Every structure is written in C-alpha cells, then in structure tokens.
Amino acid sequence: MTVSDQQLSDVCTLLQRTGPAxxxxxxxxxxxxxxVFTRCDASDMDGETPAMHAGGYDLYLVDNADHCWRITADPQRAGGVVLAAHKD
Structure with missing residues (x-):
C-alpha cells in the first residue's frame, strides 16, 4: 500500500480538528x-525525522511491508503513520 499526498493532507486536516485531550x-x-496508525511517545522517535507536523503531532511514515516496520521518507513505500506528540 502507498500513502498518497491527498491522504496525508486529509490526515493532517483531521489531526488539526482533534482536541489536545x-x-x-x-x-x-x-x-x-x-x-495503519499508531501512536508513541516522542522519545521513541529520537533520531528520526518526521515527514510532517499536524495538530500537535509529529508524523512519521512507516514502511510496514515486511515483518519489521521501518520509518521511511517515501510515501510510495508507506502503509501507515506513526503519531508522536510534539516535543516542547
């Protein structure tokens, strides 16, 4: 599965409409x-570069085609998104 630019835009819109609680x-x-969507602590993503930011979250694209997930910058390889609350 790939994640399209439109889907990412729609994900960001939904996150911006979601309250902090x-x-x-x-x-x-x-x-x-x-x-696929999952959420984790921002410290779990140390050393990774978010693909974008939206609604108080850093978004990371996930290549979940194999047994072990890995962060990717390529939406064509992504099948999911990891959400991590912005570090303040």
Missing part, C-alpha cells in the same frame, strides 16, 4: 480503513 486514532482508523 482527544485520542485521534479511532477517527483516523475509521477515515482511512486500509492505513
């Missing part, structure tokens, strides 16, 4: 049923 994962999973 809300869990965005149920809404994202409902809106994008074929895409």
């Amino acid at each position: 809300e869990n965005p994962l149920p809404g994202l999973r409902a809106a994008f049923p074929g895409m």
